[in-house]
Amino acid sequence: MAKIPYVKHALKNLFKAPITEKYPKSPIKMPEKYRGKINFDAEKCIGCGMCIRVCSPGAISKNIKKLNDTEQEITMSFNLGSCTFCNMCADFCPKKAIELTKEYSMVSTDKDDFIVKGSFTKKLPPKPDPKVIAAMKAKAKEKAKAKEKAKAKEKAKAKENKSKEENK
Secondary structure, eight states, X not given: OOOOTTXXXXXXXXXXXXXXXXXXXXXXXXXXXXXXSEEEOTTTOOOOOHHHHHOTTOOEEEEEEEOSSSEEEEEEEEETTTOOOOOHHHHHOTTOOEEEOSOOOOOOSOGGGGEEEEEEEEEOOOOOOHHHHHXXXXXXXXXXXXXXXXXHHHHHHHHHHXXXXXXX
């Protein structure tokens, strides 16, 4: 008679209690440094874009809308469908406006449920005065001319010293 492998184990396990978790009935406690769904705090964000630069899958986007002459609205979007949950955006955020929560259940049939957005208003930088810019350019030209004159004097001195040494 041929021996069927694992029959003994199968019969033994048939009468044992299951060893799997009873999820959704009982929630699972996540480990300490678990990286789950992104939480974005728009109040803390300064709009520097560091998170966008370090996001390798390109899951973060920034949309800027001008409100008036002095303000702009910045909207940050995080696409969880593209996110690898590497935590680089949260690590590099200077104001800690991004954090990865312990939320792990992100099941949905609507792709818009996988986009985390936050908007904030920021003042535009002041427009430079054309007169001030012209004055700065003139000052830079004067500095460049002064530098050229100094170099020319150094060359003349070096040439003079060299000719004196040759005459000795």
